[in-house]
Amino acid sequence: MVSDLAAVLAVARKDLLQELRSRAATVATLFFTGTTLLMIAFALGREQGVLERSAPGVLWVALVFAGVTAAAQSFQADLEDGALDHLLSYPVSRAAVYLGKMLAAWVYLGVLGLVLAPVATTLYGAEVAGAGAALLLALTVVLGAFGFATIATFYAALTANLQAREALLPVLMFPVVVPIVLAAVRATESVLGAAVGPVGDWLLLLAGFDLVYFVVCASLFHFVVDE
Amino acid sequence: MTPPATEGAAARADAGTAPAVSLRGVVRRMGRETVLRGIDVDVAPGRLVVLRGSNGSGKTTLLKLLATRLRPHQGEGRVFGHDLVREADAVRAKVGLLGSYGGNYPVLSGRENLRLALSLTGKQRDEGAVDAALERVGLAGAADKQVRFYSSGMKKRLGLARQLLVDADLWLLDEPYAALDEQGKRLVDVCLLEARSRGRTLLVASHEQDRHDLVPDAVLELDGGRLRMAAFRPAAGATGGAW
Numbered sequence: 391m392v393s394d395l396a397a398v399l400a401v402a403r404k405d406l407l408q409e410l411r412s413r414a415a416t417v418a419t420l421f422f423t424g425t426t427l428l429m430i431a432f433a434l435g436r437e438q439g440v441l442e443r444s445a446p447g448v449l450w451v452a453l454v455f456a457g458v459t460a461a462a463q464s465f466q467a468d469l470e471d472g473a474l475d476h477l478l479s480y481p482v483s484r485a486a487v488y489l490g491k492m493l494a495a496w497v498y499l500g501v502l503g504l505v506l507a508p509v510a511t512t513l514y515g516a517e518v519a520g521a522g523a524a525l526l527l528a529l530t531v532v533l534g535a536f537g538f539a540t541i542a543t544f545y546a547a548l549t550a551n552l553q554a555r556e557a558l559l560p561v562l563m564f565p566v567v568v569p570i571v572l573a574a575v576r577a578t579e580s581v582l583g584a585a586v587g588p589v590g591d592w593l594l595l596l597a598g599f600d601l602v603y604f605v606v607c608a609s610l611f612h613f614v615v616d617e
Numbered sequence: 618m619t620p621p622a623t624e625g626a627a628a629r630a631d632a633g634t635a636p637a638v639s640l641r642g643v644v645r646r647m648g649r650e651t652v653l654r655g656i657d658v659d660v661a662p663g664r665l666v667v668l669r670g671s672n673g674s675g676k677t678t679l680l681k682l683l684a685t686r687l688r689p690h691q692g693e694g695r696v697f698g699h700d701l702v703r704e705a706d707a708v709r710a711k712v713g714l715l716g717s718y719g720g721n722y723p724v725l726s727g728r729e730n731l732r733l734a735l736s737l738t739g740k741q742r743d744e745g746a747v748d749a750a751l752e753r754v755g756l757a758g759a760a761d762k763q764v765r766f767y768s769s770g771m772k773k774r775l776g777l778a779r780q781l782l783v784d785a786d787l788w789l790l791d792e793p794y795a796a797l798d799e800q801g802k803r804l805v806d807v808c809l810l811e812a813r814s815r816g817r818t819l820l821v822a823s824h825e826q827d828r829h830d831l832v833p834d835a836v837l838e839l840d841g842g843r844l845r846m847a848a849f850r851p852a853a854g855a856t857g858g859a860w
Contacts, residue, residue: 393739400736404722411724411763467722471764471772476720479684480737481710617687 394489397482401490402497408467409498415463419456423502426452427510438515445514446578449507450571453531454538457499458560461542464491465550474550484612488543492607495539503531516582526581526589533593534574537600541567544607547614569599635698637662637787637818638683642692645678652678654842655692660820662697662786665813665831668822670839676822677717679839680789683820684714696787710739713785717792719772720779723765727756727775730764734779750778754804769796777808788812788819806830 409416430448434440468474477487507527511518518524545563549555577592638660645653652675660666670676681687683696685705693700699707714720721730731747751760754774764772773796780788788809794802802825809819809831821833838845 396739397737400733404725404733407729408722408724467724470723471718472716472720473722475681475684475686475716476714476734477737479686479709479712479714480734481706481739482737483706 394483394486397480397486398490398493401477401482401487402493405464405467405491405494406497408464409460409494412463412467415459419459419502420505422459423452423456423506424509426455427506427513431513441514442516442582445510445516446575446582448514449503449510449578450534450575452506452510453499453503453534454564454567454571456502457495457535457538457542458563460498460502461495461539461546462549462556462559464495464543465546469550478615484615485608487615488547488608488611491547492539492543495543496536499535499539500532503535504528507531511582518581519583523581526593527578529593530574530577530581530589530596533596533600534570534577537570537574537596537603538567540600540603540607541570544611544614547611566603570596570603573599635695636660637664637697638694638820639696640692640694643682643689643694644691645675645682645687646690647678652842653682653689656844658837658844660818660835662818663813663816664834665809665819666821667831667833667836668820668839669824669836670822674839675842676839677791680714680791680820680822683708683787684712684789685709686714711786713780713783713788715776715780715788715790715793717795719776721764721767721772721775724763726761726763727751727767727778728760730775731779731782734783738783738785740783746782750782753781753808754778755801770798770801773797774801774804777805780812781808784812784815784817786817788817788821790819790821790823792823793821794823794825803830 427448430444430451431441434444465474468477478484510516518527541563545559545566549559549562552558573592573596576587577589577596580587580589580592636659638658640656640658643653643656644651656679668676668679678687682689682694682701685701685708688702693702695701696708697711699711701708721727722733725733728747728751731750732742735742735747748757748760751757754777756771756774756778759767759771764775767775773793777793780790790809793805797805807830809821812819835846
């Protein structure tokens with residue numbers, strides 16, 4: 391068997407290269423998330439308090455939409471030219487394939503979130519009070535992106551061979567991702583000064599959800615891809 | 618038809634003497650359709666077996682099953698003594714699959730696709746070997762071009778380069794001649810014969826009837842989900858049921 395770490399890194403590198411080189415898709419995702427932020431800002435109106443309070447929720451809604459698009463694209467590339475059949479016939483554990491794809495999705499979503507967070511807070515007039523708050527916000531984005539990538543990779547594999555996968559992926563995934571989004575939004579609200587409890591508690595809860603989803607998805611992945 | 622099994626499962630598990638491929642009563646359904654209906658076959662190591670059959674006869678399904686991409690719904694199968702389901706990881710360490718579409722990643726270059734294959738088969742990264750494989754299949758000049766800009770024939774050549782580079786014990790090739798020009802087809806013939814001379818076992822699904830350069834050890838025909846032998850050349854000194 392190939393070293394699992396080497397396989398994880400090879401698969402992750404392959405997926406990230408695909409994301410970077412599919413410039414049209416990357417630009418479309420960025421444009422889509424930016425447009426989402428703007429549209430919701432317009433819909434909420436000009437009242438500063440409303441915009442400020444909405445910033446955490448809107449940020450995570452935009453990230454979730456972007457994540458679904460990215461996850462679907464990730465497996466689309468594997469399906470072209472029968473590459474997935476080859477990937478799964480290499481002497482590599484299914485868990486390593488899952489981890490590699492999930493790692494790439496995490497990096498992609500994490501970077502996207504780190505770019506989007508300051509844009510959203512600026513656009514919605516939310517205040518990030520100092521370097522400590524900025525670090526906590528970054529940690530929230532990283533943990534939230536991890537949980538989301540964990541679930542998105544699993545469900546993207548589950549729907550990869552279905553005809554209506556673009557429609558089915560969000561339908562199946564969104565109910566499962568609610569705890570992650572809820573904890574991430576509350577943590578973000580805490581960082582931005584809303585009185586919803588200590589940020590540490592929400593981050594711990596988010597990390598707990600991440601761990602549970604990670605273990606479950608990695609363990610069940612072979613049931614999803616083995617036909 | 619396939620010779621009957623002459624060895625027990627325990628004996629077959631001895632990888633030193635086990636057939637390269639051994640299937641017993643393998644049934645596989647795709648949706649509601651039963652594609653393989655009780656396949657029994659033994660293939661001895663070092664043999665070149667051509668698999669024929671009309672479109673939809675189950676050739677690709679059989680190859681995917683041996684590559685552990687699909688599981689049998691009934692029956693059991695072994696590759697070099699390793700069970701297809703219970704020891705799938707060990708089976709995957711023995712097989713190299715070339716799918717009908719080449720199995721390449723379109724946005725990676727030819728060279729990157731081969732490096733990925735090396736990484737995922739646990740082989741040392743060897744740029745010399747990658748270059749040699751690309752040169753061998755006539756893709757040295759397109760090595761750094763993204764595969765999405767390759768023609769169908771070039772994609773198939775790249776798949777062949779991957780087979781040469783990985784050089785698995787059991788080559789599973791699905792329509793290796795499709796989309797290739799005559800020069801490319803001759804290259805496939807030469808590569809297959811060389812692989813056999815190195816002791817590799819080859820199972821080749823193909824519609825090509827007139828590959829005069831390629832003399833297989835056996836020709837199997839899939840028809841209605843059942844396998845029958847169409848031609849057979851006994852191995853020198855072969856004993857038992859395996860070809």
